[in-house]
Amino acid sequence: MTEQHRFDERIAQEIAIEAQDWMPDEYRKTLIRQIGQHAHSEIVGMLPEGNWLTRAPSLKRKAILLAKVQDEAGHGLYLYSAAETLGCAREDIYQKMLDGKMKYSSIFNYPTLNWADIGVIGWLVDGAAIVNQVALCRTSYGPYARAMVKICKEESFHQRQGFEACMVLAQGSDEQRQMLQDAINRFWWPALMMFGPNDDNSPNSAQSLAWKIKRFGNDELRQRFVDNTVPQVEMLGMTVPDKDLRFNEATSHYEFGEIDWEEFNEVIAGRGLCNEERLAAKRKAWEEGAWVREAALAYAEKQHAQKVA
Amino acid sequence: MSNVHWPLYEVFIRSKQGLSHRHVGSLHAADEQMALENARDAYTRRSEGCSIWVVKASEIIASQPEERGAFFDPAETKIYRHPTFYTLPDGIEHM
Numbered sequence: 001m002t003e004q005h006r007f008d009e010r011i012a013q014e015i016a017i018e019a020q021d022w023m024p025d026e027y028r029k030t031l032i033r034q035i036g037q038h039a040h041s042e043i044v045g046m047l048p049e050g051n052w053l054t055r056a057p058s059l060k061r062k063a064i065l066l067a068k069v070q071d072e073a074g075h076g077l078y079l080y081s082a083a084e085t086l087g088c089a090r091e092d093i094y095q096k097m098l099d100g101k102m103k104y105s106s107i108f109n110y111p112t113l114n115w116a117d118i119g120v121i122g123w124l125v126d127g128a129a130i131v132n133q134v135a136l137c138r139t140s141y142g143p144y145a146r147a148m149v150k151i152c153k154e155e156s157f158h159q160r161q162g163f164e165a166c167m168v169l170a171q172g173s174d175e176q177r178q179m180l181q182d183a184i185n186r187f188w189w190p191a192l193m194m195f196g197p198n199d200d201n202s203p204n205s206a207q208s209l210a211w212k213i214k215r216f217g218n219d220e221l222r223q224r225f226v227d228n229t230v231p232q233v234e235m236l237g238m239t240v241p242d243k244d245l246r247f248n249e250a251t252s253h254y255e256f257g258e259i260d261w262e263e264f265n266e267v268i269a270g271r272g273l274c275n276e277e278r279l280a281a282k283r284k285a286w287e288e289g290a291w292v293r294e295a296a297l298a299y300a301e302k303q304h305a306q307k308v309a
Numbered sequence: 310m311s312n313v314h315w316p317l318y319e320v321f322i323r324s325k326q327g328l329s330h331r332h333v334g335s336l337h338a339a340d341e342q343m344a345l346e347n348a349r350d351a352y353t354r355r356s357e358g359c360s361i362w363v364v365k366a367s368e369i370i371a372s373q374p375e376e377r378g379a380f381f382d383p384a385e386t387k388i389y390r391h392p393t394f395y396t397l398p399d400g401i402e403h404m
Contacts, residue, residue: 070350074351078351080337090337091314
């Protein structure tokens with residue numbers, strides 16, 4: 001039996017592929033790309049929310065937000081670990097991200113303009129991430145699947161706290177309710193874009209589905225998110241900024257309007273609202289932190305030399 | 310700027326007294342102490358454990374999947390290692 005044949009058989013039997021197993025080069029490359037970009041998203045995703053850390057309206061909300069941003073750093077770390085089992089180095093793929101040669105989620109190129117955005121990010125953005133990541137808990141590459149199981153548990157804390165923060169606003173003053181509706185209006189479509197292009201326009205989808213890296217198409221997951229979320233919007237007494245949205249009794253699904261794919265393509269090509277600002281902040285942190293990393297390494301070497309002597 | 314990178318550490322956590330340490334993931338750190346502190350922050354934020362081991366990834370030797378057959382085969386023929394190999398007369402209990 002050839003290596004390829006054995007690999008195909010394992011995929012068919014739903015046996016997880018592990019780091020030491022043979023895998024097609026393209027499978028390895030696709031996973032490094034996907035897991036790497038997933039990890040980058042956690043890192044860049046700390047910036048829009050971090051923007052409100054110093055301005056959170058109460059100590060409770062501030063502590064929650066801090067805990068959440070800390071979780072995101074941890075999620076980045078789990079994902080870089082998973083990516084590294086495929087033979088890439090964290091530093092190399094991080095450098096590719098800084099150089100704009102690897103992507104991160106389109107959503108983090110949108111600015112956080114008011115406090116309500118923070119609640120809406122927890123609720124909608126993390127909500128969309130969960131739909132995506134729950135599906136990935138059964139992805140064919142073992143280390144990725146295990147990272148997803150761990151992350152999903154923590155993400156559900158994020159989503160719930162986000163919804164709760166939105167509920168407080170929904171039950172508050174007219175001004176607070178307006179602020180919430182404004183945040184929903186600005187983040188609704190970007191959240192739908194997180195699921196990626198339409199299936200017939202998604203170059204990696206067919207192969208990823210065949211290899212069971214992806215378990216569902218982009219459109220199917222997006223539909224699931226809309227079906228889950230519209231009732232939550234209604235519960236808050238808010239509206240969805242989509243005049244074509246309607247419930248189809250026959251299919252039991254919500255039908256919704258067309259995504260602005262032109263905007264989506266602009267954002268992932270680096271021309272969204274905050275792309276430059278996000279990368280500039282990460283480059284600055286990397287460059288200005290160089291001497292600290294060197295100091296830690298020099299100290300470790302010195303300690304090691306003393307132990308050996 | 311230094312091109313030398315912080316090494317990779319594998320992290321093992323024991324969740325309760327009496328259970329064994331379980332591999333939970335890995336992280337990069339400059340030295341063992343930093344690895345331990347980062348493991349505490351990243352992997353025990355929700356009271357997941359009471360003991361942490363960190364091991365440099367380069368210290369771990371893994372069995373090779375392509376040798377899986379030959380490597381584990383010898384155990385298969387030794388069926389007398391299993392208690393179910395032995396027949397007992399009816400009426401014998403608690404054994």
